[in-house]
Amino acid sequence: MMLRAFLLIAAVTFLWADPRCVGCHQSIVDSYAKTGKARSISKPKAEVQSQRQWFHDFSGRRMGVVWQHNKMTHWMEGRGTVESYEVEWAIGSGKEAKNFVVRIADSLFQSPLAWFGNRMIWDMAPGYVIDANPTFYRPLQEDCLQCHAGRSTPVAGTLNRYADPPIPEPAIGCERCHGDAAAHLANAQAANIVNPAKLPPPRRDAVCDACHLHGESRVFNPGKQFTDYQPGMTMEDVFTIYVARRNAEDTILKAESHAEEIAASRCAIATQGKLWCGTCHNSHREPADKERAAWYRDKCLQCHKGEPAETHRRKVGEDCVRCHMPRLRPFDGSHATRTDHWIRNKKSEEKFLDRGELLRAWREPPEPLRDRNLALAYLNNAERSRSLKRLREGLHLLSETVREGHTDGDVALTAGIQYLRQKTPDLALPWLQRAVREKPNDSLRRLQFAAGLASAGKAEEAKREAMEAVRLEPMLEQAYSLLAQIEPSRAIYWKDQYRKAAPRRNLQ
Ligand code: HEC
Ligand code: HEC
Numbered sequence: 031m032m033l034r035a036f037l038l039i040a041a042v043t044f045l046w047a048d049p050r051c052v053g054c055h056q057s058i059v060d061s062y063a064k065t066g067k068a069r070s071i072s073k074p075k076a077e078v079q080s081q082r083q084w085f086h087d088f089s090g091r092r093m094g095v096v097w098q099h100n101k102m103t104h105w106m107e108g109r110g111t112v113e114s115y116e117v118e119w120a121i122g123s124g125k126e127a128k129n130f131v132v133r134i135a136d137s138l139f140q141s142p143l144a145w146f147g148n149r150m151i152w153d154m155a156p157g158y159v160i161d162a163n164p165t166f167y168r169p170l171q172e173d174c175l176q177c178h179a180g181r182s183t184p185v186a187g188t189l190n191r192y193a194d195p196p197i198p199e200p201a202i203g204c205e206r207c208h209g210d211a212a213a214h215l216a217n218a219q220a221a222n223i224v225n226p227a228k229l230p231p232p233r234r235d236a237v238c239d240a241c242h243l244h245g246e247s248r249v250f251n252p253g254k255q256f257t258d259y260q261p262g263m264t265m266e267d268v269f270t271i272y273v274a275r276r277n278a279e280d281t282i283l284k285a286e287s288h289a290e291e292i293a294a295s296r297c298a299i300a301t302q303g304k305l306w307c308g309t310c311h312n313s314h315r316e317p318a319d320k321e322r323a324a325w326y327r328d329k330c331l332q333c334h335k336g337e338p339a340e341t342h343r344r345k346v347g348e349d350c351v352r353c354h355m356p357r358l359r360p361f362d363g364s365h366a367t368r369t370d371h372w373i374r375n376k377k378s379e380e381k382f383l384d385r386g387e388l389l390r391a392w393r394e395p396p397e398p399l400r401d402r403n404l405a406l407a408y409l410n411n412a413e414r415s416r417s418l419k420r421l422r423e424g425l426h427l428l429s430e431t432v433r434e435g436h437t438d439g440d441v442a443l444t445a446g447i448q449y450l451r452q453k454t455p456d457l458a459l460p461w462l463q464r465a466v467r468e469k470p471n472d473s474l475r476r477l478q479f480a481a482g483l484a485s486a487g488k489a490e491e492a493k494r495e496a497m498e499a500v501r502l503e504p505m506l507e508q509a510y511s512l513l514a515q516i517e518p519s520r521a522i523y524w525k526d527q528y529r530k531a532a533p534r535r536n537l538q
């Protein structure tokens with residue numbers, strides 16, 4: 031009993047709260063603090079297995095975790111070296127999993143080790159399971175924190191540099207769904223703050239989809255970035271998410287996200303948008319395990335009342351989601367599980383068809399951007415998905431876009447990269463230069479331009495651009511590789527320069 035009481039108190043003191051809303055919305059603030067979102071990023075704590083080591087067959091290295099003096103350290107040993115890093119942040123509440131972040135100078139990187147809270151084990155993080163050469167040097171890019179943190183401070187135009195502190199608001203706070211609360215705090219009334227449930231469906235759904243819908247590709251409108259999206263807007267005011275198109279028009283999509291699955295369900299189609307995330311989920315509260323079955327059943331019965339659902343219910347029982355929304359294990363080798371949100375019957379299952387290679391906008395952006403955004407979606411995705419069809423579609427649309435005169439910096443960059451891939455650097459250079467001119471402090475654009483100059487045989491200029499990329503982002507590994515290619519006789523020198531900029535910790 032004593033121990034239990036102590037644990038409860040300890041748990042309570044860690045709870046997050048927004049002090050500005052507590053006074054008037056106490057119960058919402060209290061229950062929200064217990065959700066995964068309120069603990070979406072945290073300082074590392076002792077996990078249940080606080081000391082642990084294991085052998086990772088695929089890379090032939092030993093991995094380990096140490097918790098000592100309130101600090102977490104991750105280490106890796108093999109091929110004659112030991113590296114160890116102090117962990118700065120944990121991403122994920124750990125209900126499913128936690129990933130960990132290390133900080134070197136002002137850059138953030140992902141640790142290859144993860145904690146799987148659902149099974150209480152340490153293991154390789156998803157994405158490192160079949161990695162023969164895992165490192166602590168995979169950049170933690172800003173999109174990760176845009177979805178997982180309340181607020182982070184990426185340095186514009188860099189891959190993974192952040193201001194100090196990098197994550198001023200770790201928890202996903204009220205304003206990520208309710209928008210800027212300044213007017214409401216000055217004069218509290220319902221009319222001056224966004225309530226997602228009162229928005230028209232595209233704007234309502236956008237509040238959740240902005241973070242919950244990954245899609246195949248996310249394309250920003252010219253000059254826009256993630257933080258420009260605010261609840262109340264449509265997502266397409268800022269970016270468009272592209273998902274795989276179904277293979278035949280009259281078949282149901284094989285979906286891979288909560289939003290796609292819900293949209294493919296008869297319950298959503300037949301009610302024309304009435305069913306949304308907020309029908310079943312209360313954003314401020316998660317049902318406890320023992321109320322779970324009744325909680326979701328009540329949602330189903332909002333629409334499925336009367337016969338034949340009544341008879342069905344008496345026959346099969348009360349836990350509707352156990353059968354209609356079962357838990358799934360994804361195929362990516364991770365330990366995470368998720369719930370199948372595609373509510374369907376056997377008949378619709380028969381109509382199941384694979385996802386096609388073509389993409390479609392989840393919701394279309396404004397007319398002048400349709401071709402442009404779709405072109406970028408295809409081309410940004412073609413390499414990762416290794417789809418020739420996507421590449422071809424993208425190239426076709428890109429030339430349309432250029433012909434129509436929509437040539438902002440992102441289009442210029444994409445066009446330049448395509449010309450480089452086609453081994454026509456002379457055609458690439460004007461585009462890449464234009465992309466750099468638009469954002470002179472963007473390290474990746476500088477790097478691409480440098481690569482273009484190098485392929486065109488302009489070694490001196492290429493070196494200057496690559497060194498500019500290094501100045502903007504001292505830990506940009508690819509810039510040093512490019513410098514080593516430009517100056518093969520000094521390859522070792524550039525490798526050393528990279529080591530100095532990005533010191534391996536505790537090398538033995
Ligand atoms: C001084 C008291 C006060 C504070 C502080 C306050 N609110 Fe409110 N809030 C209200 C009142 C009053 C209403 C209107 C209630 C009604 O009309 O039923 C309201 C309504 C809301 C609504 C519902 C709007 C709607 O259209 O349904 C939201 C969302 C909300 N507040 C969020 C917040 C958030 C987030 C904070 C902290 C950043 C906050 N409030 C701080 C008093 C406050
Ligand atoms: C587009 C938004 C988005 C991006 C980008 C994103 N995530 Fe997530 N992540 C989510 C959402 C939403 C969930 C929870 C819901 C789910 O499982 O679909 C989640 C779940 C997780 C979880 C499991 C948390 C738990 O215990 O339930 C971890 C760990 C995680 N993400 C880590 C990362 C890391 C690390 C990155 C960057 C390398 C990243 N995510 C990028 C949106 C995102």
Ligand code: HEC
Nearest residue numbers: 048051055058059062202203204206207225226227308313
């Ligand atoms: C994940 C998104 C999300 C977050 C984060 C969130 N809310 Fe909400 N909130 C909603 C939605 C959706 C509704 C509408 C609920 C409904 O009516 O179905 C809502 C409704 C409200 C309302 C008015 C209706 C009610 O339930 O009383 C208040 C007040 C409110 N939120 C306050 C807060 C405060 C304070 C926080 C931070 C502690 C917060 N919300 C965090 C999504 C969110």
Ligand code: HEC
Nearest residue numbers: 065066067070122123177178206237238241307308311313
């Ligand atoms: C700022 C990004 C963001 C927004 C906006 C957002 N979510 Fe989430 N959501 C997350 C992340 C990240 C997690 C995983 C939290 C964790 O680590 O457990 C999550 C978890 C969840 C979960 C799992 C239960 C939980 O609390 O862990 C549900 C359900 C959920 N979100 C529903 C919604 C709904 C409904 C909306 C829209 C009203 C919404 N979310 C808006 C990022 C977001």
Ligand code: HEC
Nearest residue numbers: 238242288289292306307309310322326351355367368369
């Ligand atoms: C018809 C009801 C229903 C709707 C609508 C719904 N969900 Fe869920 N959701 C569930 C159930 C049931 C679970 C499983 C809860 C559990 O296991 O405790 C769940 C779980 C989740 C989780 C936790 C991770 C997982 O997969 O188990 C997330 C995140 C989530 N839903 C997000 C969303 C989002 C985003 C939307 C809107 C696109 C949405 N849900 C719409 C019923 C629903």
Ligand code: HEC
Nearest residue numbers: 296297300301304305329330332333350354373374375378
């Ligand atoms: C917003 C209202 C609404 C909610 C909430 C809702 N449904 Fe439905 N559902 C419908 C409608 C309407 C249909 C279509 C009925 C028809 O076509 O005759 C449907 C169809 C179905 C079907 C048949 C699917 C198919 O492919 O033909 C199943 C199974 C089902 N619902 C189960 C559920 C379960 C389980 C829940 C709760 C987790 C739920 N529904 C919540 C409105 C809803």
Ligand code: HEC
Nearest residue numbers: 327330331334339343346347348349350353374375376377
């Ligand atoms: C033991 C598993 C189980 C449980 C529990 C269960 N169902 Fe079903 N349900 C089924 C099966 C099997 C079917 C037949 C549909 C099919 O062909 O897959 C069905 C059919 C349905 C349909 C009609 C689909 C159609 O084709 O018209 C609806 C609606 C439905 N269920 C809703 C519910 C609701 C609401 C609950 C909770 C009160 C519930 N079910 C509980 C297994 C279950």
